[in-house]
Amino acid sequence: MQTRKALVIFSGGQDSTTCLLQAIADYGRENVQAISFHYGQRHAIELEKAKWIADDLGIEQTVIDTSVIKQTTNNALIDDAQEIKAAQDGDYPNTFVDGRNMLFLLLAGCHAKQQGISDIIIGVCETDFSGYPDCRDVFIKSMNVSMNLAMDYTFNLITPLMYLTKAQTWEMADKLGYLDYVQKHTHTCYYGVEGGCGKCPSCLLRNKGLQEYMAQDK
Ligand SMILES: [Zn+2]
Numbered sequence: 730m731q732t733r734k735a736l737v738i739f740s741g742g743q744d745s746t747t748c749l750l751q752a753i754a755d756y757g758r759e760n761v762q763a764i765s766f767h768y769g770q771r772h773a774i775e776l777e778k779a780k781w782i783a784d785d786l787g788i789e790q791t792v793i794d795t796s797v798i799k800q801t802t803n804n805a806l807i808d809d810a811q812e813i814k815a816a817q818d819g820d821y822p823n824t825f826v827d828g829r830n831m832l833f834l835l836l837a838g839c840h841a842k843q844q845g846i847s848d849i850i851i852g853v854c855e856t857d858f859s860g861y862p863d864c865r866d867v868f869i870k871s872m873n874v875s876m877n878l879a880m881d882y883t884f885n886l887i888t889p890l891m892y893l894t895k896a897q898t899w900e901m902a903d904k905l906g907y908l909d910y911v912q913k914h915t916h917t918c919y920y921g922v923e924g925g926c927g928k929c930p931s932c933l934l935r936n937k938g939l940q941e942y943m944a945q946d947k
Contacts, residue, residue: 739763741779744852830863895938
C-alpha cells in the first residue's frame with residue numbers, strides 16, 4: 730500500500746497548528762508537509778512563529794509569496810493604518826481578504842500535485858468563525874470540485890475544525906498532548922502582539938474558547 734501524505738496550510742496560529750499536530754498523529758511526521766503564505770500580513774511575527782513551529786516539529790515547510798493580493802484588496806489585516814473592526818451591520822469584519830483562502834487552496838493544490846499529495850488540510854471553521862465566507866463548508870466543497878476539474882487530479886480537502894467551537898479546538902490540542910505548546914507558541918493576535926493583545930476579535934475568541942475549555946470537568 731502506498732503511504733498517504735498530507736499538506737497542511739499553516740499560518741502558525743492556534744487552528745492551523747492544531748491541524749498540523751493532528752496530521753502528524755494521523756499520517757506520521759515524515760508524511761506531513763506544511764505550506765505557508767506571505768502576503769504582507771501586518772506583522773512578520775506570524776510567519777516567524779510558523780517557521781519556528783515547523784522547525785521544532787521537524788516538518789518541511791514551503792513559504793509562498795502571495796503579496797500580489799495587496800494590489801487587489803485593501804484591508805485591515807494588511808494595512809497598518811486601518812483599525813481592526815469586528816463584523817457589524819451584517820457586513821464582514823474588515824480583516825476579511827477577498828479570495829484569500831481560494832488563492833491559498835489553489836497554490837497548495839499546485840504544490841501538492843507536483844509531489845503526488847492528494848490530502849490538503851486547512852483549519853477553517855464555520856462554528857466560531859469571524860464571518861468569513863471562504864471559511865464555510867460549502868465553499869471548501871465547491872473549491873475541491875473546481876480544483877479536481879482544473880488540474881484533472883483527485884484532491885481531498887480536509888477541514889478537521891469545520892464544526893468545532895474554539896473550546897473544542899483547545900480540547901483537540903490537549904488530547905494530542907500539546908495544550909501548553911499551542912498556548913505558548915502559536916500566534917493569533919491581529920495586531921501581532923507577542924502573547925496576544927487580549928483585545929482584538931481574534932484574541933477574544935481564542936481566550937474565550939480556552940476559558941470555556943478549562944472550565945469544563947475533565
Ligand atoms: Zn490581539
